[in-house]
Amino acid sequence: MKTKIVAIFFLLISISGFSQIKRELGTKFDYNGKDEKDLKVVLVDNYNHYMFSVINIDGGMMPTNKLIIRKFDQKNQLVDTFTEEFPHKDVFTLHNYLGSFEIGNEKLVVITDTYSNKTKKKELHKITFDKKTGTFDTTLISEHTFESLSKSGTAYAMVSQNKNYIGVVYSKFANKKVAEEHECAIIDGRTGDLLWQKNVSFPLLSFTDNVVLNDSGKFIFVRTTKETGSKNVLAIADGNTIENKDFGTEDVKIKKPLSFSVGPNDYLLAFDTYAHGVNRGEYGKILMYDVNAGKVLKNNFLENFNQIKDLNKVNFNTLFVQNDEIYVFVDCDFQSGTKPDPTFPNSTFKVPEYSNGYPSLLIFTMDGELKRSVDYKVLSFKEGNKSIGVQNIKGNFYLNTYVKGLNHYYNGIYQLNNGSIDQNIKRLSLDEDGTVITQFGNYLPEAKRLILAESYGDTKMAFINVTGIQL
Secondary structure (H helix, E strand, C coil): CHHHHHHHHHHHHHHHHHHHCEEEECCCEECCCCCCEEEEEECCCCCCEEEEEEEEECCCCCCEEEEEEEEECCCCCEEEEEEEECCCCCCCEEEEEEEEEEECCCEEEEEEEEEECCCCEEEEEEEEEECCCCEEEEEEEEEEECCCHHHCCEEEEEECCCCCEEEEEEECCCCCCCCCEEEEEEEECCCCCEEEEEEEECCCCEEEEEEEECCCCCEEEEEEECCCCCCCEEEEECCCCEEEECCCCCCCCECCCEEEEECCEEEEEEEECCCECECCCCCCEEEEEECCCCEEEEEEECCCCCCCCCEEEEEEEEEEEECCEEEEEEEEEEEEEEEECCCCCCCCCEEEEEEEEEEEEEEEECCCCEEEEEECCECCEECCCCCEEEEEECCEEEEEEEEECCCCEEEEEEEEECCEEEEEEEEECCCCCCEECCCCCEEECCCCEEEEEEEECCCEEEEEEEECCCC
16 A cells, blocks of 8 residues: 555656646757767757767768767757868878767867878877867877888777776787887866876786776776786786786686776776686676775676677666765667678678667675666667666666557656666656657756757757756
8 A cells, every 4th residue: 555655646746747847849950870970968058068979981982080069059959060070181091089078068079090001100189179169179199100000009098987087098019929018198187188198018928908097097907918818917007107906816807897986995897707617608797896905896696688689798888876885877789780881882791780778777885796786678779879878866867768668668767766767756758759869868957957859860850958857
């Protein structure tokens, strides 16, 4: 009886909330859903918001490499569009978009990698968009030479969990006869200024599997050596020193970890792929590592992803620490088909096509123990879109997603109840004629305004104001 009363109470609250809510659809605008990637809403304030995307296509008859930033007003009307070409726009140069990062709500920093087999040069650039002036500024971070394209090395860009630091790493070509060298740069995530650049080198016959950036602005290299075989060790570099750490007696082989901090303590969360007898798959174990103490807190067994067909990878979506617990939302990329190779558009070549889905919430104690996991039965989306968008507002979690019903999937903003989707406290439904972009969702508490968006095929999109909503 008490359960029914509680359910009715929440339902009445939900109905009362819906009666105050108003939706306002902005004007539809053109976009290229097939080529524009990494769509995100950035630089949001009470007056404007911006949508960032990138087109990064080399080869073929129509190579296109440019950044696109669209500006919208309070009514979600498109008021301006800013574009910027990647550096070195010529037929001899290849381009890589490495990532984009907000500097407060005033600037957006984009990191690009350009390399040419003609000049045998690789350059890393920082392109900064300033919303006050509506202009781009391009700065060379570093320049390198190489022997051939196959030996041109690899560049990465990353951001710390607290957003205070942006890291750029260029890993030079290395093999059993050439020792590793990594050109590392740290950018201040609050100002966009370059803080330091250093070369980090390792002995021959030691290899880096992954690099992440911690909340103190230090690079953590996940490595193997001839002494450790397939077992991982860590090297923590701050530009002046390198501190080595290991995993003790545990046989650990981790995939790209998530670095975060709680107070002065640094931690790593990572999937452990080491096979202990029975092969549990690449995502059968997940561990928490105390970086300061240099020890594994807990190596947990995990069953969530064992049955996913054609699983490509599991992504750490967002992490929150509250109420002496660590909440980690994850989602999965899996192969859902094939598509024509964009590099050779007029050929019969095919490449894998991936979708995003099977999201889960993993809840850990502060001691690293996996306390509970929650799987969400929601709609999967083709690559480029996420199956869930997560917001944490005053300690409450909200999912923007399509939840499976009896006959089809229903979009909504769902407030989580103890980690689970509770239909009795669903906060919003959208019944428009488009498809809600679930990774979009910005809530402005002072205005009680939620900014969402819908796409209409691969050519049109519109933002939606939801006003009078209290989250």
